[in-house]
Amino acid sequence: MLRRGDIRLLGNVEVGRDVTMDQLRAHYDAVILATGSDRDAPLDIPGADLPEVYGASEFVFWYDGHPDVPRTWPLEAREVAVLGVGNVALDVARMLAKHVEDLLPTEIPANVAEGLRRNPVTDVHVFGRRGPAQAKFTPLELRELGKVPDVDVIVYEEDFDFDQGSEIAIRSSNQTKQVVKTLVDWTLKEPEDLTASRRIHLHFLHQPVEVLGEGGHVVGLRTERTALTGDGTVRPTGEFVLTPVQAVYRAVGYFSSPIEGVPFDDVRGVVPNSEGRVLDDGHHPIPGLYATGWVKRGPVGLIGSTKSDAQQTIAHLVEDVQAGRLGHPARGHDAMVAELEATGVRYTTWQGWELLDGFERALGEAASRERVKVVERETMTAVSRAEDHDGRLV
Ligand SMILES: NC(=O)c1ccc[n+]([C@@H]2O[C@H](COP(=O)([O-])OP(=O)(O)OC[C@H]3O[C@@H](n4cnc5c(N)ncnc54)[C@H](OP(=O)(O)O)[C@@H]3O)[C@@H](O)[C@H]2O)c1
Known part of the structure; x- marks a missing residue:
């Protein structure tokens, strides 16, 4: 679409930093x-401020090679909790559990591959506060989870309860029906089927209530068992469960x-x-x-x-x-570009994106990968603008 020429792209321009909204509205x-x-919804439970409690979006930014986040990620936990049962939770759980060799054919940046190579994780526990029929996963994404090499997905029979609200949800949504079917199929796994070196545990009817710390570090997650009330919502039961984990990722929605x-x-x-x-x-x-x-x-x-x-x-x-x-x-696009030039904004264009694309593919060729992503904003900008690091054209 961008190649068609009637859409013009200006990248590396931030509203509030490089242009104002008034300026934009005057030109278009x-x-x-x-x-x-782009932000994680907060989760206000005791212990949520411990250093090893992370927002899913921060982690996703890191493994996607977002230019403005640190290049390293502290992957030190053997046991990890992921809170929430949506697709973001699945993405995070899969990324934490996957062996790096299985990610190399993707566009994963080199610093991320390096970080994941040292990941000592063995068990990822995903927690949903309601039942299996209330999970927000989509069927395809859930089934993919079951295909990750050397990672077993484990579900627990005691977490499988379906109230009237669940029955209605299953009857009225083909998506929910498929998700529930996949989850139920996984309850039929025998212990001898579970041979992988890493595991993803999917827990339902567990409301996270506290992240436990010791010496200022995460050592566990306390959840309270919940029970379905009839309409797909839950009530607390007063029964608490402690799961030892050394890191917690919240994937409870974005903001x-x-x-x-x-x-x-x-x-x-x-x-x-x-x-x-x-x-x-x-x-x-x-x-x-x-x-x-x-x-x-x-x-x-x-x-x-x-x-x-x-x-x-x-x-x-x-x-x-x-x-x-x-x-x-409006004053028009050309006037906007002239204003950016005049104020020294190092904007990038579609042609610049193509330069960067070629650059990444060439880096990939040398490493026998389809591409190696450039993650530093300065390099991305310089390559896209065909300039050296001092801003001169090369
Ligand atoms: N590969 C893909 O296609 C892909 C990848 C990523 C995201 N997405 C889409 O992006 C959208 C956002 O995904 P998402 O996973 O961030 O959101 P989501 O689908 O809304 O899931 C959020 C999860 O967090 C739980 N939650 C919320 N507040 C909580 C709390 N206080 N305590 C415990 N659990 C809590 C929710 O439970 P309740 O239901 O009980 O509220 C739900 O299970 C979705 O539409 C998703 O499908 C798609």
Whole structure:
């Protein structure tokens, strides 16, 4: 799509650092915010501030090679807890348990491969506070978990309870039905089937209540057994379980970051909007300002729902254009580029992305991999802009 030429990309430009929202709105007839959710939702339990309690997004940033996070990750725990039973929890559990050799054919950055090579993990415990029919996994992602080489997935029969709410969920959603079927199939595994050197344990009906510390470090997770109440929600039972772990990852949902110069709903973690039209404090649409994706509706859904969501936003944008609601003519893209040049912003373009792509593939060739990802922002920028580290063109 970008190759078609009618979409122009400006990368390495941060709103609030390199440009202001007012500047953007002056240069374009409409601005669509699609900044997603980049923070972890908090989990307020005692011990959550211990150093080995991590947010899933921080870990995902690290293994995806995000340029602005440290290059190393402390992988020192043999036993790890992952809180939450959504796809992010699955991604984190899989990444923690997978042997590095099985990741090398992917685009995993070299520093991440190096970090994972020393990972001493043997057991990853994933905890859901409700039952198997309330898990948020999607079927394909869950089945993939069962195929990780030398990693056994273990479930516990006592965690399998289905109330009326669960029956309804299974009947009304094919996804839930498939997820439950996969989980139930795994209860049939015999002890002799479990031969792998690493294990992922999926626990249900366990509400995390405390991260236990000793000498300032994580030594365990206390969970309380819960019971389904009939409508798919749970109540506490007063029975507590202690699982020894030395690190805890919370994957209990994401949260968006505010964008300077744009209203923000601190409670829901989204930009206030009506079907994609951004609203001011008086709940009136701000002309020419739109939102789409997770910053619009919160962190739920796969790519399909994000597409239909974008269609809704764009339909309103088109309506507003046709009704003449967008306001004064904008200064235009070329004027924006000229302003970035004048203020010394080292922006990158689509052609620059292609340069970086070629550079990464060439690095990969030398290492017999498809590509080796560049993770330092400075190198990415310099390669994309075809300049040396002093900013000269090379
Ligand atoms: N490969 C992929 O396709 C992929 C990968 C990553 C993410 N995604 C998508 O991205 C979206 C976000 O994923 P996600 O995993 O972050 O969110 P999610 O699907 O909403 O799952 C969040 C999990 O955290 C639990 N939780 C929330 N608050 C909790 C608390 N206080 N204590 C204990 N558990 C708590 C939730 O349980 P309750 O249900 O009880 O609230 C739920 O199990 C999803 O739509 C997901 O499918 C897709």
